[in-house]
Amino acid sequence: MSTKKKAAKTSKSARKPKGGAMRSTRAAMSVATSARSTVKERVAAMAEAPLAVCESDKDLQAMLNVLRNKEEPVEVRLAAMDSLATAAFSVIKFESCRNDYIATLREVAQDPDPKIRESALGLLAGEKDGFAQKKLLEGLQNREKALVPPEKALQLLSYDVHAEAYSVARDIVEKPPNADAKREALRLLAADATSAPLFEKLLRDKDELREIRQISASALHGLNPGKLQRHAREMLLDNSEYDDIQATCLTALTQFGDDEAVGKDEALLKSVDRFSAGKTSSKYKQSARRFLSKYGR
Amino acid sequence: MNVELQINNSISPSARFVTWAPSPCRIRVTNPSGATAPIVNVQITGVSVASGGAVVFRGNTTGAFSNSLTVPVPINGTSVPFFVAGRFGRPSVNNGDVRIEARNGTTLVGSVSVMVRVRKNAEALTPGERDRFVAAFAQLNNQGAGRFADFRSMHTNVSSPQAHGAPGFLPWHRAYLLDLERELQAIDPSVALPYWRFDQPAPKLFTLDFFGVSGPNGTIQFSNTNPLQFWVTDGVQGINRGPRNNWNPATQPGPTVITEAQTLLLGTQYPAFSGMEGNPHGTAHTRWNGFIRQIGTAAKDPLFFLLHCNVDRLWAKWQRQNGRFDPAHAASFDSNPGNPIGHNLVDTMWPWNGITGGTRPPTAPGGAMASSPCVSAPGPQPRVRSSLDYQGSVNALSREGFDYDDVRFA
């Protein structure tokens, strides 16, 4: 795809007014959609008058055309997408624009430019759009059809728990194409009730990466808080455990623990006491002290 | 002799929170022993710890504030009113870091500890304030099973017409933030909602110990001691948020977001000013990838509330600058016969009104507006108009019990 840079010709209307005041919507839109302005000017102008598209179908179509036009610079196209996404927040005013907006997002979700694709798919995924979900799943099942990297596809699919992605996420945990993809797959599986045993296993695996174990702790906290409490306790009693994961366990117990049970657990309290006095970071010690003071120690 | 001090006309410790707007108080003699006259002069002063809050007083609903106040109090137990307010620019850092003392001569006859509790710039919070806020927020979420689920449900695609794209945008979000803040204060009363100045860099906010750092894939990472690591919404763990277009929110202001100065210059009439829903509000949302980027998912990200706190602060500042607190003043709002339901001054606001079906969403999560031990406004079912006079500038009874660190009372 070519990204032609337009000749830099700063017209009077493209220049922002002095003193911080805003130029008129018409002026801003004129600059935004003009190929004669620079990329920087157009991006700035698009941000100034996002609601213009709601007031004029002509402006709406002009902005959508910029977004669709593969000949336009990518930055300008992304700015057009941002401007439309901004206008979409004004739901009532945006009502007349939405149909064309969604259709255009689907079109550019298959754009040659990866940033455009990822941006469009992100917005569609937030709408739980079936088209986007279908494309993302296809891409995970067949790398040649992938529109975004696997970790991004998994992240976007996680917007909708109903997006039939658990099976492919499990496959990716087993055989991750990269570390990011494994992490995102695990985050997605945090909504899958049957994955609790997987998270228990990962949480207790000292050879696993810290971040994986942290994800597992919070996932298990959502799927089976009782089990997390038990594991957290055991891990705090285990002197050979890493400080950082012990700190996560402490946080879980401090925030969400069964106060009555924890308050009576002498072994646990002593272990945390040792932790607070041991060779660990000051932040972790502070966390331990907070825990202990909650239980009157 | 002993006296009783009532802050916000209450003896309850839960009411001992003040803002820049004057709080009604009362003093009365509870034990007259030692008194030599039927009326005694009691001097009321504020005593602050270093870097703590400070308060000022006045005897009436109008007039200047001063650092101390002498009040003639009958010894028969009749209470006498007075007013206390935080001294502008001196908010508290901890609960009770300001003591109001009552003396008869040099004898201390009564005291209460209060907090000057206002909404601050997130960048200005101490580590203690930050940690308390984050802990309260995580508790409200409670791995997806807490009351936060209602706040998430209040801001979805289904309910969006109640609060967006029409004049009720600013009043509705003000009420929304207030409701959330009161729920946080029910967990920890020392907490106030901070705001994110999206037109400035925020090096402290976007850290592992506060609102997290975006990973390479746009998933937020937290430190092991940050309780927000357990954040769950819609049954899904974690927060998706990544800055777009190579922007670093810790070191750069939001690109193309208009500045505070520009926002305040949008216009002196409400219709013009409310265009800020586009920029800076919408633009602040869409500088990110992730939940916060669109209406249906924005409230899944706790940053949403700090973003809107700043939006609300900008409105508050504009109101102060232009004297736009009175709903009866045409320039304070955009009243138009074509406004949809929920966007007229007299309309009650969903979901607090409990009205469902028809032009309102099918359910009303969260129930009535949370109450406050400090104030009675806006009541369980606020109307659009009640959001305007949040400081009680027009009617003292309209005071809603919050203020911004940089928006004066008068």
Added chain:
Amino acid sequence: MQNVATASVQSEPQFAALVDALAADPNRREQLTELLREDHLLYDQRGSATTVRMRGWVLLALARAGVSDAALLFVLEELDTGVDAYLVAAAARALRSYPSPNAAFAPFVMRALTNIRYHDELVSFEGYGEYAISSTGTSPVRELLATLAWLGPHARGALREVESLRAQRGGLSKKLLIDVDRAVEAIRDADQVDEPGTDTCCTLPSGLSNTFSWALSSRRGSEPIESTVFEDHEGASITFKEFFRGHPSIVVFFYTRCDNALKCSLTVTKLARVQKLLEARGLADQIHTAAITYDPAFDLPARIRGYGQNRGVRMDDRHRMLRTTDGVNALRRHFKLGVNFIESLVNRHRIEAYILDAEGRIAACFERMHWDEQQVVDRTIEVLQEKSDETTSEVSPGPADCPARHKTKTVSPIFGTLASLGVAFFPKCPICWAGYLSVFSIAGLNQIPYSPWLQPMLVAVMLINLASVWLRGRLTGRMSGFYLVSAGAFAIVLLNMGLGWENAAVWGVALTLAGSLMSALSGKNASQVVE
């Protein structure tokens, strides 16, 4: 009953081909309606988006083939609570293929319009599974406005609301405003005005009887699920029998991850309102309520407790949020739940609420459409007040603002015996006829002319009795009555009528009587439900 051959349908294209084939075949079109049942095997292990594509294609097929009364329910359901643009658009289009417009449809169309207007998007009906990626195509709002135009004067009740679409600030695009004008014009069209009084607001076609079913005397026992174990919102364990037996109950189904606020969230909110109505009448201790999650693996006690609290649900020993810890499939079968899953996650479900009697049997069921809280309470009070030995019921048609009711009749086995008597001893000629009826001359029956058509009619009644006894035997598991009645019928029809063995008639009648009585007295559910 799933008549459609599902074994061969694995992929979405295969499904689409099946639907197209059914739509094209007038003899098999009715099977399309079956494909709209959520619990249909074809939706098992499909994701929600896939389910939407599949259901939408069925609705579009119905739009081409014509919507029957049976399918109408599903179409109106989609308009009532649908939030997916594709499905709402398809349903709106399908509605226009119903044989005639009806004023009762207008509120559904307006409701759909309210639900979807700010989430309108272009949809493509060109091919299966297509999504609109250009500005051509239709949209749910467009289809709904077209349906309003089709309704014409039948939508008079909604005229003001339709006109207000124009007046609102912001609002619809110019193209859609043209459609609004078209709809308004059609609604105002005086030429199409019906006779006064022929078109009341809620005279829904009789095909909507399935929204509410009421079975006073034909309730299946709850034995299959009595030992199902639940965990409640506090984590306490309780079996079905322990919670539901001894008092009537109102049961709804939900799950916390339902993203359609018009379904689960509203259902549980309404349950809270039902509880308040019960409290107001002092019945909260006598009538229990329960909300059972479809998603027990994920919906742990803290989650369902929070969900209920956030919707104002009362929770105590008599009013619980429940999850099954075992026996979820038995529960699904027993209630015939309108739900399907992908792994353990719901992919789609209908709205469903049940009234259980004091034995834990399903007494009434409200399906698909949103039920009225007061109606549910009133019905439950009837169950509370019913006598245990009540055996017959004929539910009269309800008031005009309620869905049409499902009539039940019971066929007594005695009629079958009498029919068999009639067949066995039917006069073979007019003289014998006169002779028989002279016995009844006091009743004036001798005036009835010889009616040879009576015999085949009596044979038919006898066969109906046979079928009835067979069904009863299947329900109770005791077939001996059926065998006796079969033997009796064989004796009468083949041996007496066919071969002329006179004694066979007596034996036939005796066997029929014995078999019928045995069937009637065996088991609890001795009555037959016949539509």
